[in-house]
Amino acid sequence: MQKVGVIGLGRFGMALAESLAQEGIEVIALDSRPEIINQIKDKVALAVSGDGTDLETLRSLGLGKVDTVIVAIGEDFEACQLAMLAARDLEYPKVIARANDRVKEKILRRLGADEVIMPEEQAALKLSQRLSRPTLLEAVEIGKDHSFVQVKSPRGIHGKTLLELNLRKRLGLNLVAIxxxxxxxxxxxxxxxxxxxxxxxxxxxxxxxxxxxxxRFLREFE
Incomplete structure (x- = not known):
């Protein structure tokens, strides 16, 4: 079973930890506030109140043996950086960090983050896409410049076969299913x-x- 550590249980970290646990992933959740731990302790494998910036605390909780650790500390950027330094010392296979802006993203990458997510920016982009492209139902980023999307078939391709459309050659699209x-x-x-x-x-x-x-596909055929 995959094992993931979540450090910092604000709204983002809490929602993430609960969602991962619901997907069957073993989650170790850590936050300095006991009242927050009480809210999530029955929803994850282990929830502990402690200092997420302290190397020995992370090691003693078993966070030295997780597959991925997510530093989800949002408001206190100093604590976020210290947690990243501890994560680097423990040499996790993968470290994901949360940032609120591009400057902090660069700093976290320099501190060793394999991936940096910016929830507010990503939410804004999704809303913008949904409003500007009403046929776009869902988009999931699967790489730096690639996404898995679900779109309503635009009017410009109704009644045409995939052979006629030749989406892969013309537009570089891989149609997985309909x-x-x-x-x-x-x-x-x-x-x-x-x-x-x-x-x-x-x-x-x-x-x-x-x-x-x-x-390009949506612009051409909508």
Whole structure:
């Protein structure tokens, strides 16, 4: 079973720890506030009140043996940096940190973070995408410039086969599957696409591609 440590249980860290635990991941949660630990202790494998910046505290809790540690401290950037230094000393396989802006992102990367997430910026980008691209239903970042997206089939491709559209060659899009309304209300079928598959109105396309290619696709066919 994958084992993840979450240091810092503000709103972001708390939601993340609970979500990971619900996915079957063994979560060790650490925060300096006992009242916060009481809120989450029954939802994760282990929740302890302690100093997330102290090397010995992290080691004694078993945080020296996790697959990934997430430094989710948001407001106190000094504490976030100290936790990153402790994480670097423990040589975790992967360290993910949270930042509120680009300057802090650069600092955390220099301190050894393998990945830095900025929840506020990512939430703003998702909202912007949803409002500017109404056919875009969901987007999940899977790399620096790539995403997995679900989009309503745009009008410009209705009635055309995938062979005619040639999405991979023309636009660099990888169509993984198509979700299609079933014959009964509320039903949904998943179609594994082939060259002769025709795109219908109401289809939801599940795509993996570079972000700029997804934007180009939506602009061209919406």
């Amino acid at each position: 979700k299609r309304p079933g014959t009964m209300a509320g039903e949904e079928a998943v179609v594994i696409p082939g060259p002769d598959t025709t795109v219908h109105e109401g289809d939801v396309l599940m795509l993996v591609a570079r972000d700029k290619d997804i934007d």
